[in-house]
Amino acid sequence: MNQTAPTGTHVKESTVTMDAGEMRCDASPSDTSAPDPSCVVRAPIGLLAELTHRCPLQCPYCSNPLELEKVNTELSTEDWQSVMRQAAQLGILQVHLSGGEPTARRDLEEIITTAAECGLYTNLITAAVLLKRDRLEKLKECGLDHVQISIQDIDTAAENADRIGGYKGGSAKKKEVAGWVRELGMPLTINAPIHRHNIHNVEAIINYAVELGAGRVEIAHVQYYAWALKNRAALMPTREAFMDAARIVERERERLKGVIVIDAVVPDYYAKYPKPCMGGWGKGIINVTPSGRVLPCHAAESITHLQFDNVRDRPLADIWIKGDAFNKYRGTEWMKEPCRTCPRREIDYGGCRCQAFALTGDAANTDPACSLSPLHAEWAKVADVESHQGSPDFVYRRPGGATRKPAPEKTPEPSSV
Amino acid sequence: MGETPLRQRAIITVASKPVMPPYIKLRHDAGRNRWLILAPERLFDPDEIAVEILKLCDGERSVGEIVEVLAKEYNAPREEIEADIIAMMQDLADKGVVKA
Numbered sequence: 245m246n247q248t249a250p251t252g253t254h255v256k257e258s259t260v261t262m263d264a265g266e267m268r269c270d271a272s273p274s275d276t277s278a279p280d281p282s283c284v285v286r287a288p289i290g291l292l293a294e295l296t297h298r299c300p301l302q303c304p305y306c307s308n309p310l311e312l313e314k315v316n317t318e319l320s321t322e323d324w325q326s327v328m329r330q331a332a333q334l335g336i337l338q339v340h341l342s343g344g345e346p347t348a349r350r351d352l353e354e355i356i357t358t359a360a361e362c363g364l365y366t367n368l369i370t371a372a373v374l375l376k377r378d379r380l381e382k383l384k385e386c387g388l389d390h391v392q393i394s395i396q397d398i399d400t401a402a403e404n405a406d407r408i409g410g411y412k413g414g415s416a417k418k419k420e421v422a423g424w425v426r427e428l429g430m431p432l433t434i435n436a437p438i439h440r441h442n443i444h445n446v447e448a449i450i451n452y453a454v455e456l457g458a459g460r461v462e463i464a465h466v467q468y469y470a471w472a473l474k475n476r477a478a479l480m481p482t483r484e485a486f487m488d489a490a491r492i493v494e495r496e497r498e499r500l501k502g503v504i505v506i507d508a509v510v511p512d513y514y515a516k517y518p519k520p521c522m523g524g525w526g527k528g529i530i531n532v533t534p535s536g537r538v539l540p541c542h543a544a545e546s547i548t549h550l551q552f553d554n555v556r557d558r559p560l561a562d563i564w565i566k567g568d569a570f571n572k573y574r575g576t577e578w579m580k581e582p583c584r585t586c587p588r589r590e591i592d593y594g595g596c597r598c599q600a601f602a603l604t605g606d607a608a609n610t611d612p613a614c615s616l617s618p619l620h621a622e623w624a625k626v627a628d629v630e631s632h633q634g635s636p637d638f639v640y641r642r643p644g645g646a647t648r649k650p651a652p653e654k655t656p657e658p659s660s661v
Numbered sequence: 662m663g664e665t666p667l668r669q670r671a672i673i674t675v676a677s678k679p680v681m682p683p684y685i686k687l688r689h690d691a692g693r694n695r696w697l698i699l700a701p702e703r704l705f706d707p708d709e710i711a712v713e714i715l716k717l718c719d720g721e722r723s724v725g726e727i728v729e730v731l732a733k734e735y736n737a738p739r740e741e742i743e744a745d746i747i748a749m750m751q752d753l754a755d756k757g758v759v760k761a
Contacts, residue, residue: 252750254711257756258704287692289704335692337699365686365699389684390701431684431701431757454668459757460701502755553662 287335292531299345302410304638305472310646317535325358330560332362341367360387372421392433398452399441426457433460439479446489465511468541482631512613513627518595523636526570538563543598673750677761680720
Protein backbone atom coordinates (compact mmCIF):
# COMPACT_ATOMS: atom_id res chain seq x y z
CA MET A 245 0.00 0.00 0.00
CA ASN A 246 1.29 3.44 -0.85
CA GLN A 247 1.91 5.80 2.00
CA THR A 248 2.18 9.08 0.17
CA ALA A 249 -1.02 10.88 -0.66
CA PRO A 250 -1.52 12.40 -4.11
CA THR A 251 -0.18 15.94 -4.20
CA GLY A 252 1.20 18.37 -6.73
CA THR A 253 2.12 17.51 -10.29
CA HIS A 254 2.10 13.85 -11.15
CA VAL A 255 2.85 14.01 -14.83
CA LYS A 256 5.88 15.72 -16.30
CA GLU A 257 5.88 16.63 -19.93
CA SER A 258 8.61 16.42 -22.53
CA THR A 259 8.51 17.24 -26.19
CA VAL A 260 9.97 15.24 -29.01
CA THR A 261 9.17 17.56 -31.82
CA MET A 262 10.46 17.34 -35.34
CA ASP A 263 9.42 19.67 -38.04
CA ALA A 264 10.65 21.03 -41.32
CA GLY A 265 13.10 23.35 -39.72
CA GLU A 266 14.14 22.09 -36.38
CA MET A 267 14.14 19.21 -34.02
CA ARG A 268 13.87 19.54 -30.33
CA CYS A 269 14.20 16.98 -27.72
CA ASP A 270 13.54 18.57 -24.38
CA ALA A 271 13.05 15.24 -22.76
CA SER A 272 15.36 14.13 -20.04
CA PRO A 273 14.30 10.50 -19.96
CA SER A 274 16.16 8.96 -17.11
CA ASP A 275 17.05 11.89 -14.92
CA THR A 276 14.72 13.55 -12.54
CA SER A 277 17.65 15.21 -10.79
CA ALA A 278 20.22 17.67 -12.11
CA PRO A 279 21.84 17.04 -15.49
CA ASP A 280 24.93 14.91 -15.32
CA PRO A 281 27.89 17.08 -16.41
CA SER A 282 29.97 14.09 -17.43
CA CYS A 283 27.21 13.21 -19.89
CA VAL A 284 26.82 9.51 -19.54
CA VAL A 285 25.57 8.26 -22.86
CA ARG A 286 21.86 7.62 -22.62
CA ALA A 287 19.60 5.86 -25.01
CA PRO A 288 18.05 8.17 -27.57
CA ILE A 289 14.30 8.57 -27.37
CA GLY A 290 13.57 9.62 -30.94
CA LEU A 291 14.59 8.31 -34.35
CA LEU A 292 14.22 10.56 -37.36
CA ALA A 293 14.02 8.15 -40.26
CA GLU A 294 14.46 10.01 -43.53
CA LEU A 295 13.14 7.28 -45.77
CA THR A 296 13.80 9.09 -49.05
CA HIS A 297 14.80 12.48 -50.37
CA ARG A 298 12.25 12.19 -53.17
CA CYS A 299 9.45 14.73 -52.74
CA PRO A 300 6.78 16.13 -55.04
CA LEU A 301 6.96 19.47 -53.25
CA GLN A 302 9.81 21.92 -53.73
CA CYS A 303 9.63 24.09 -50.61
CA PRO A 304 12.47 26.61 -50.61
CA TYR A 305 13.06 26.09 -46.86
CA CYS A 306 13.46 22.32 -46.97
CA SER A 307 15.69 20.97 -44.21
CA ASN A 308 17.18 18.30 -46.46
CA PRO A 309 20.76 18.93 -47.57
CA LEU A 310 21.37 20.82 -50.83
CA GLU A 311 22.90 17.62 -52.20
CA LEU A 312 19.89 15.33 -52.19
CA GLU A 313 20.47 11.60 -51.96
CA LYS A 314 19.49 9.65 -55.05
CA VAL A 315 16.87 6.93 -55.19
CA ASN A 316 19.39 4.24 -56.12
CA THR A 317 21.31 4.81 -52.88
CA GLU A 318 18.25 4.33 -50.63
CA LEU A 319 18.16 1.63 -47.99
CA SER A 320 16.12 -1.46 -48.82
CA THR A 321 12.93 -2.49 -47.05
CA GLU A 322 14.91 -5.07 -45.04
CA ASP A 323 17.49 -2.44 -44.08
CA TRP A 324 14.81 -0.13 -42.71
CA GLN A 325 13.08 -2.98 -40.90
CA SER A 326 16.40 -3.81 -39.28
CA VAL A 327 16.85 -0.16 -38.30
CA MET A 328 13.43 -0.22 -36.62
CA ARG A 329 14.26 -3.37 -34.65
CA GLN A 330 17.65 -2.01 -33.61
CA ALA A 331 16.07 1.31 -32.63
CA ALA A 332 13.60 -0.39 -30.31
CA GLN A 333 16.37 -2.50 -28.76
CA LEU A 334 18.41 0.65 -28.20
CA GLY A 335 15.54 2.13 -26.18
CA ILE A 336 14.14 4.51 -28.77
CA LEU A 337 10.46 5.23 -28.11
CA GLN A 338 9.25 7.23 -31.06
CA VAL A 339 10.04 7.03 -34.75
CA HIS A 340 9.41 9.94 -37.06
CA LEU A 341 8.98 8.69 -40.61
CA SER A 342 10.07 11.57 -42.72
CA GLY A 343 11.87 12.47 -45.92
CA GLY A 344 11.63 14.00 -48.47
CA GLU A 345 8.18 12.53 -48.75
CA PRO A 346 7.96 9.20 -46.90
CA THR A 347 4.85 8.07 -48.77
CA ALA A 348 6.95 8.03 -51.95
CA ARG A 349 8.31 4.74 -50.58
CA ARG A 350 6.06 1.91 -51.72
CA ASP A 351 7.19 -0.19 -48.76
CA LEU A 352 6.06 2.28 -46.11
CA GLU A 353 3.45 -0.27 -44.98
CA GLU A 354 6.12 -2.87 -44.23
CA ILE A 355 8.37 -0.39 -42.42
CA ILE A 356 5.49 0.83 -40.24
CA THR A 357 4.36 -2.71 -39.50
CA THR A 358 7.81 -3.62 -38.22
CA ALA A 359 8.14 -0.41 -36.22
CA ALA A 360 4.76 -0.96 -34.58
CA GLU A 361 5.54 -4.62 -33.82
CA CYS A 362 8.70 -3.46 -32.04
CA GLY A 363 6.59 -1.15 -29.86
CA LEU A 364 7.78 2.10 -31.43
CA TYR A 365 5.35 5.00 -31.49
CA THR A 366 5.05 5.87 -35.17
CA ASN A 367 4.69 9.36 -36.53
CA LEU A 368 4.28 10.05 -40.24
CA ILE A 369 5.61 13.45 -41.30
CA THR A 370 4.08 14.01 -44.70
CA ALA A 371 3.24 16.60 -47.33
CA ALA A 372 0.14 14.43 -47.90
CA VAL A 373 -0.28 15.11 -51.62
CA LEU A 374 0.56 11.53 -52.68
CA LEU A 375 -1.81 9.87 -50.19
CA LYS A 376 -5.00 8.14 -51.16
CA ARG A 377 -7.67 7.28 -48.65
CA ASP A 378 -7.30 3.52 -48.87
CA ARG A 379 -3.53 3.76 -48.42
CA LEU A 380 -3.94 5.91 -45.32
CA GLU A 381 -6.39 3.35 -43.97
CA LYS A 382 -3.85 0.62 -44.69
CA LEU A 383 -1.11 2.55 -42.88
CA LYS A 384 -3.39 2.84 -39.88
CA GLU A 385 -4.01 -0.90 -39.93
CA CYS A 386 -0.24 -1.42 -40.05
CA GLY A 387 0.00 0.45 -36.74
CA LEU A 388 0.56 4.10 -37.66
CA ASP A 389 -0.10 6.19 -34.55
CA HIS A 390 -0.02 9.81 -35.69
CA VAL A 391 0.02 11.94 -38.81
CA GLN A 392 1.69 15.30 -39.22
CA ILE A 393 0.77 17.24 -42.35
CA SER A 394 2.70 20.30 -43.44
CA ILE A 395 0.85 23.27 -44.91
CA GLN A 396 2.24 26.31 -46.68
CA ASP A 397 -0.68 28.68 -46.03
CA ILE A 398 -4.44 28.60 -45.36
CA ASP A 399 -6.90 27.07 -47.83
CA THR A 400 -8.28 30.47 -48.86
CA ALA A 401 -4.74 31.44 -49.84
CA ALA A 402 -4.23 28.24 -51.82
CA GLU A 403 -2.50 30.01 -54.66
CA ASN A 404 0.16 31.38 -52.32
CA ALA A 405 0.50 28.02 -50.60
CA ASP A 406 0.96 26.22 -53.93
CA ARG A 407 3.49 28.81 -55.09
CA ILE A 408 5.56 28.31 -51.91
CA GLY A 409 5.45 24.53 -52.14
CA GLY A 410 5.92 24.53 -55.90
CA TYR A 411 3.00 22.15 -56.37
CA LYS A 412 -0.30 23.04 -58.01
CA GLY A 413 -3.37 21.83 -56.16
CA GLY A 414 -1.31 20.92 -53.09
CA SER A 415 -3.26 23.04 -50.64
CA ALA A 416 -6.63 21.50 -51.58
CA LYS A 417 -5.19 17.97 -51.51
CA LYS A 418 -3.73 18.48 -48.02
CA LYS A 419 -7.12 19.63 -46.76
CA GLU A 420 -8.74 16.50 -48.16
CA VAL A 421 -6.15 14.18 -46.58
CA ALA A 422 -6.42 15.96 -43.21
CA GLY A 423 -10.15 15.19 -43.34
CA TRP A 424 -9.43 11.49 -43.91
CA VAL A 425 -6.99 11.41 -41.00
CA ARG A 426 -9.73 12.64 -38.71
CA GLU A 427 -12.40 10.39 -40.22
CA LEU A 428 -10.15 7.45 -39.45
CA GLY A 429 -9.89 8.62 -35.84
CA MET A 430 -6.18 9.32 -36.01
CA PRO A 431 -4.55 12.24 -34.24
CA LEU A 432 -3.44 15.05 -36.54
CA THR A 433 -0.75 17.70 -36.24
CA ILE A 434 -0.54 20.59 -38.65
CA ASN A 435 2.97 21.86 -39.25
CA ALA A 436 3.18 25.33 -40.71
CA PRO A 437 6.64 26.61 -41.57
CA ILE A 438 6.46 30.39 -41.11
CA HIS A 439 8.35 33.02 -43.14
CA ARG A 440 7.75 36.40 -44.73
CA HIS A 441 5.31 35.00 -47.32
CA ASN A 442 2.79 33.73 -44.77
CA ILE A 443 3.66 35.31 -41.41
CA HIS A 444 0.73 37.73 -41.79
CA ASN A 445 -1.58 34.71 -41.66
CA VAL A 446 -0.42 33.13 -38.39
CA GLU A 447 -3.76 33.66 -36.67
CA ALA A 448 -5.67 32.30 -39.65
CA ILE A 449 -3.33 29.30 -39.84
CA ILE A 450 -4.06 28.44 -36.21
CA ASN A 451 -7.80 28.70 -36.85
CA TYR A 452 -7.43 26.60 -39.98
CA ALA A 453 -5.66 23.88 -37.97
CA VAL A 454 -8.58 23.90 -35.50
CA GLU A 455 -11.02 23.68 -38.39
CA LEU A 456 -9.10 20.69 -39.80
CA GLY A 457 -9.48 18.93 -36.45
CA ALA A 458 -5.81 18.98 -35.48
CA GLY A 459 -4.89 18.37 -31.87
CA ARG A 460 -1.60 20.21 -32.34
CA VAL A 461 -0.33 22.94 -34.58
CA GLU A 462 3.30 23.86 -35.00
CA ILE A 463 3.97 27.47 -35.80
CA ALA A 464 7.43 26.62 -37.01
CA HIS A 465 9.43 29.66 -37.94
CA VAL A 466 11.85 28.59 -40.63
CA GLN A 467 15.31 27.66 -39.37
CA TYR A 468 17.96 28.95 -41.68
CA TYR A 469 20.00 25.93 -42.69
CA ALA A 470 20.32 24.09 -45.98
CA TRP A 471 17.72 25.27 -48.52
CA ALA A 472 16.38 27.87 -46.11
CA LEU A 473 19.83 29.40 -45.76
CA LYS A 474 20.10 29.52 -49.54
CA ASN A 475 16.72 31.32 -49.58
CA ARG A 476 17.21 33.37 -46.45
CA ALA A 477 16.77 36.75 -48.14
CA ALA A 478 13.50 35.54 -49.66
CA LEU A 479 12.15 34.07 -46.42
CA MET A 480 13.34 36.12 -43.45
CA PRO A 481 10.48 38.06 -41.82
CA THR A 482 11.09 41.43 -40.19
CA ARG A 483 11.55 41.56 -36.45
CA GLU A 484 8.27 43.51 -36.21
CA ALA A 485 6.37 40.81 -38.09
CA PHE A 486 7.94 38.16 -35.89
CA MET A 487 6.99 40.02 -32.69
CA ASP A 488 3.39 40.38 -33.92
CA ALA A 489 3.26 36.66 -34.66
CA ALA A 490 4.67 35.82 -31.23
CA ARG A 491 1.97 37.92 -29.54
CA ILE A 492 -0.73 36.20 -31.58
CA VAL A 493 0.59 32.78 -30.60
CA GLU A 494 0.55 33.71 -26.91
CA ARG A 495 -2.99 35.04 -27.12
CA GLU A 496 -4.35 32.12 -29.15
CA ARG A 497 -2.68 29.60 -26.87
CA GLU A 498 -4.72 30.98 -23.99
CA ARG A 499 -7.94 31.30 -26.01
CA LEU A 500 -7.69 27.79 -27.45
CA LYS A 501 -6.55 26.01 -24.31
CA GLY A 502 -7.97 22.50 -24.29
CA VAL A 503 -8.93 22.81 -27.96
CA ILE A 504 -5.55 22.73 -29.68
CA VAL A 505 -1.96 22.64 -28.46
CA ILE A 506 0.13 25.34 -30.13
CA ASP A 507 3.86 24.71 -30.35
CA ALA A 508 6.06 27.50 -31.60
CA VAL A 509 9.58 27.31 -32.95
CA VAL A 510 11.34 30.67 -32.71
CA PRO A 511 13.60 31.96 -35.48
CA ASP A 512 16.94 32.14 -33.76
CA TYR A 513 17.98 35.31 -35.60
CA TYR A 514 15.57 37.13 -33.31
CA ALA A 515 16.30 35.22 -30.10
CA LYS A 516 18.56 36.24 -27.27
CA TYR A 517 19.93 32.78 -26.60
CA PRO A 518 20.39 29.96 -29.04
CA LYS A 519 18.07 27.00 -29.02
CA PRO A 520 19.29 23.75 -27.49
CA CYS A 521 19.66 22.23 -30.92
CA MET A 522 18.57 18.58 -30.88
CA GLY A 523 18.24 18.96 -27.10
CA GLY A 524 21.98 18.41 -27.05
CA TRP A 525 24.20 16.67 -29.61
CA GLY A 526 23.97 12.90 -29.38
CA LYS A 527 21.65 13.14 -26.40
CA GLY A 528 18.12 12.28 -27.40
CA ILE A 529 17.71 12.07 -31.16
CA ILE A 530 19.29 9.92 -33.83
CA ASN A 531 18.85 10.57 -37.54
CA VAL A 532 19.19 8.02 -40.34
CA THR A 533 19.39 9.36 -43.92
CA PRO A 534 17.86 7.63 -46.96
CA SER A 535 21.18 5.92 -47.73
CA GLY A 536 21.68 4.79 -44.11
CA ARG A 537 24.12 7.37 -42.82
CA VAL A 538 23.61 7.95 -39.10
CA LEU A 539 23.69 11.58 -38.03
CA PRO A 540 23.33 13.38 -34.71
CA CYS A 541 21.18 15.94 -36.54
CA HIS A 542 19.73 16.21 -40.02
CA ALA A 543 22.09 19.06 -40.94
CA ALA A 544 25.25 17.48 -39.50
CA GLU A 545 26.66 16.59 -42.90
CA SER A 546 27.29 20.30 -43.43
CA ILE A 547 30.13 19.99 -40.90
CA THR A 548 32.60 18.80 -43.48
CA HIS A 549 35.25 17.22 -41.27
CA LEU A 550 32.85 14.80 -39.53
CA GLN A 551 32.80 11.16 -40.56
CA PHE A 552 29.47 9.37 -40.41
CA ASP A 553 28.87 5.68 -40.00
CA ASN A 554 26.29 3.75 -41.98
CA VAL A 555 23.73 1.26 -40.66
CA ARG A 556 24.82 -1.05 -43.47
CA ASP A 557 28.25 -1.36 -41.84
CA ARG A 558 27.77 -1.04 -38.12
CA PRO A 559 25.01 -1.65 -35.53
CA LEU A 560 22.93 1.39 -34.61
CA ALA A 561 23.71 1.09 -30.90
CA ASP A 562 27.44 0.94 -31.57
CA ILE A 563 27.23 4.07 -33.73
CA TRP A 564 25.20 5.90 -31.09
CA ILE A 565 27.53 5.01 -28.23
CA LYS A 566 30.94 4.96 -29.89
CA GLY A 567 30.57 6.74 -33.24
CA ASP A 568 33.07 9.56 -33.73
CA ALA A 569 30.48 12.02 -35.01
CA PHE A 570 28.28 11.44 -31.96
CA ASN A 571 31.07 11.79 -29.43
CA LYS A 572 32.65 14.82 -31.04
CA TYR A 573 30.17 17.34 -29.58
CA ARG A 574 28.36 15.24 -27.00
CA GLY A 575 28.10 16.73 -23.51
CA THR A 576 30.12 19.84 -22.66
CA GLU A 577 33.78 18.76 -22.69
CA TRP A 578 34.37 19.96 -26.25
CA MET A 579 33.25 23.51 -25.46
CA LYS A 580 35.35 26.63 -25.72
CA GLU A 581 34.70 29.97 -24.05
CA PRO A 582 32.26 31.61 -23.56
CA CYS A 583 30.28 28.34 -23.52
CA ARG A 584 32.65 26.38 -21.30
CA THR A 585 31.94 28.35 -18.15
CA CYS A 586 28.49 29.59 -19.12
CA PRO A 587 25.71 28.84 -16.61
CA ARG A 588 23.47 27.99 -19.57
CA ARG A 589 25.81 25.37 -21.05
CA GLU A 590 23.56 22.51 -19.93
CA ILE A 591 20.48 24.39 -21.11
CA ASP A 592 21.32 25.27 -24.71
CA TYR A 593 24.63 23.44 -25.29
CA GLY A 594 26.05 26.48 -27.05
CA GLY A 595 23.35 26.30 -29.72
CA CYS A 596 23.69 24.73 -33.13
CA ARG A 597 27.00 23.12 -34.19
CA CYS A 598 26.12 23.39 -37.86
CA GLN A 599 25.39 27.09 -37.65
CA ALA A 600 28.58 27.66 -35.64
CA PHE A 601 30.54 25.83 -38.33
CA ALA A 602 28.86 27.57 -41.25
CA LEU A 603 29.40 31.04 -39.88
CA THR A 604 32.65 30.79 -37.90
CA GLY A 605 34.44 27.88 -39.54
CA ASP A 606 34.67 26.01 -36.23
CA ALA A 607 31.77 23.91 -35.02
CA ALA A 608 33.06 24.15 -31.42
CA ASN A 609 32.54 27.90 -31.34
CA THR A 610 29.48 29.51 -29.80
CA ASP A 611 26.55 29.61 -32.21
CA PRO A 612 26.30 33.23 -33.45
CA ALA A 613 22.62 33.04 -32.46
CA CYS A 614 23.84 33.54 -28.89
CA SER A 615 24.15 37.15 -27.75
CA LEU A 616 27.44 36.15 -26.08
CA SER A 617 29.02 35.25 -29.42
CA PRO A 618 31.44 37.91 -30.72
CA LEU A 619 29.78 37.51 -34.13
CA HIS A 620 26.23 37.93 -32.87
CA ALA A 621 25.66 41.61 -33.71
CA GLU A 622 26.93 41.29 -37.25
CA TRP A 623 24.92 38.12 -37.77
CA ALA A 624 21.66 39.51 -36.38
CA LYS A 625 22.02 42.58 -38.61
CA VAL A 626 21.84 40.35 -41.70
CA ALA A 627 18.27 39.40 -40.79
CA ASP A 628 17.31 43.02 -40.26
CA VAL A 629 18.77 44.14 -43.58
CA GLU A 630 17.52 41.24 -45.69
CA SER A 631 14.01 41.27 -44.25
CA HIS A 632 13.56 44.94 -45.20
CA GLN A 633 14.62 44.44 -48.79
CA GLY A 634 12.44 43.06 -51.57
CA SER A 635 12.17 39.30 -51.65
CA PRO A 636 14.31 37.65 -54.32
CA ASP A 637 12.91 34.69 -56.26
CA PHE A 638 12.91 31.33 -54.53
CA VAL A 639 15.57 28.76 -55.23
CA TYR A 640 13.22 25.79 -55.28
CA ARG A 641 14.27 22.54 -53.64
CA ARG A 642 14.88 20.03 -56.39
CA PRO A 643 17.75 17.76 -57.33
CA GLY A 644 20.55 19.96 -58.63
CA GLY A 645 18.42 23.03 -57.92
CA ALA A 646 20.89 24.63 -55.55
CA THR A 647 23.29 25.38 -58.36
CA ARG A 648 20.67 26.59 -60.82
CA LYS A 649 19.39 30.11 -61.26
CA PRO A 650 16.33 31.05 -59.16
CA ALA A 651 13.05 29.90 -60.63
CA PRO A 652 10.50 32.47 -61.80
CA GLU A 653 7.87 33.47 -59.24
CA LYS A 654 5.10 31.31 -60.50
CA THR A 655 3.91 27.92 -59.43
CA PRO A 656 5.94 25.29 -61.24
CA GLU A 657 4.19 22.21 -62.53
CA PRO A 658 4.34 19.31 -60.10
CA SER A 659 7.38 17.19 -60.70
CA SER A 660 7.06 13.46 -60.85
CA VAL A 661 8.37 11.45 -57.93
CA MET B 662 -11.28 33.12 -41.31
CA GLY B 663 -11.38 33.78 -37.62
CA GLU B 664 -14.35 31.49 -37.05
CA THR B 665 -15.07 30.31 -33.57
CA PRO B 666 -13.46 26.97 -32.76
CA LEU B 667 -15.52 23.93 -33.67
CA ARG B 668 -14.42 22.16 -30.50
CA GLN B 669 -14.81 23.12 -26.88
CA ARG B 670 -12.43 22.72 -23.99
CA ALA B 671 -13.49 19.83 -21.76
CA ILE B 672 -13.87 21.02 -18.16
CA ILE B 673 -13.18 18.25 -15.69
CA THR B 674 -15.63 17.78 -12.82
CA VAL B 675 -16.39 14.85 -10.48
CA ALA B 676 -18.93 13.70 -13.07
CA SER B 677 -16.40 13.54 -15.94
CA LYS B 678 -15.51 10.10 -17.25
CA PRO B 679 -11.99 10.48 -18.59
CA VAL B 680 -10.34 7.97 -20.90
CA MET B 681 -7.10 7.89 -22.86
CA PRO B 682 -7.81 7.71 -26.61
CA PRO B 683 -6.30 4.67 -28.38
CA TYR B 684 -3.41 6.69 -29.81
CA ILE B 685 -2.22 7.67 -26.33
CA LYS B 686 -0.18 4.79 -24.95
CA LEU B 687 0.63 4.12 -21.33
CA ARG B 688 3.61 1.85 -21.47
CA HIS B 689 6.11 0.39 -19.04
CA ASP B 690 9.64 1.02 -20.26
CA ALA B 691 11.66 -1.87 -18.89
CA GLY B 692 15.01 -0.45 -19.99
CA ARG B 693 14.51 2.73 -18.02
CA ASN B 694 12.38 1.08 -15.35
CA ARG B 695 9.58 3.60 -15.46
CA TRP B 696 6.14 4.20 -16.88
CA LEU B 697 5.72 6.44 -19.89
CA ILE B 698 2.85 8.00 -21.76
CA LEU B 699 3.54 8.06 -25.50
CA ALA B 700 1.64 10.74 -27.37
CA PRO B 701 2.00 12.52 -30.71
CA GLU B 702 5.50 14.04 -30.59
CA ARG B 703 5.27 14.10 -26.83
CA LEU B 704 6.38 12.01 -23.93
CA PHE B 705 4.84 12.24 -20.52
CA ASP B 706 6.50 11.02 -17.40
CA PRO B 707 3.81 9.95 -14.94
CA ASP B 708 4.64 9.20 -11.31
CA GLU B 709 3.32 6.14 -9.50
CA ILE B 710 0.10 7.86 -8.46
CA ALA B 711 -0.61 9.16 -11.95
CA VAL B 712 -0.15 5.66 -13.36
CA GLU B 713 -2.59 4.28 -10.82
CA ILE B 714 -5.14 6.98 -11.65
CA LEU B 715 -4.75 6.57 -15.40
CA LYS B 716 -5.31 2.83 -15.14
CA LEU B 717 -8.66 3.61 -13.52
CA CYS B 718 -9.64 5.96 -16.38
CA ASP B 719 -11.69 3.59 -18.53
CA GLY B 720 -14.30 6.05 -19.77
CA GLU B 721 -16.91 4.46 -17.48
CA ARG B 722 -15.67 5.38 -14.02
CA SER B 723 -16.31 8.99 -13.09
CA VAL B 724 -13.70 11.18 -11.47
CA GLY B 725 -15.82 10.94 -8.30
CA GLU B 726 -15.57 7.15 -8.35
CA ILE B 727 -11.82 7.30 -8.93
CA VAL B 728 -11.55 9.61 -5.91
CA GLU B 729 -13.44 6.99 -3.86
CA VAL B 730 -10.99 4.27 -4.87
CA LEU B 731 -7.98 6.36 -3.94
CA ALA B 732 -9.50 7.71 -0.72
CA LYS B 733 -9.77 4.13 0.50
CA GLU B 734 -6.22 3.39 -0.47
CA TYR B 735 -4.50 6.52 0.76
CA ASN B 736 -4.63 7.98 4.18
CA ALA B 737 -5.57 11.48 3.03
CA PRO B 738 -8.65 13.74 3.18
CA ARG B 739 -11.08 13.09 0.36
CA GLU B 740 -11.30 16.79 -0.64
CA GLU B 741 -7.55 16.93 -1.07
CA ILE B 742 -7.51 13.89 -3.30
CA GLU B 743 -10.43 15.20 -5.33
CA ALA B 744 -8.81 18.59 -5.93
CA ASP B 745 -5.55 16.89 -6.86
CA ILE B 746 -7.12 14.49 -9.35
CA ILE B 747 -9.27 17.16 -10.97
CA ALA B 748 -6.22 19.40 -11.42
CA MET B 749 -4.23 16.56 -12.93
CA MET B 750 -7.05 15.48 -15.24
CA GLN B 751 -7.72 19.04 -16.39
CA ASP B 752 -4.06 19.43 -17.27
CA LEU B 753 -4.04 16.13 -19.17
CA ALA B 754 -7.30 16.97 -20.95
CA ASP B 755 -5.87 20.33 -22.04
CA LYS B 756 -2.90 18.50 -23.51
CA GLY B 757 -5.04 15.94 -25.28
CA VAL B 758 -3.83 13.01 -23.19
CA VAL B 759 -7.30 12.19 -21.90
CA LYS B 760 -10.73 12.83 -23.36
CA ALA B 761 -13.68 13.49 -21.08
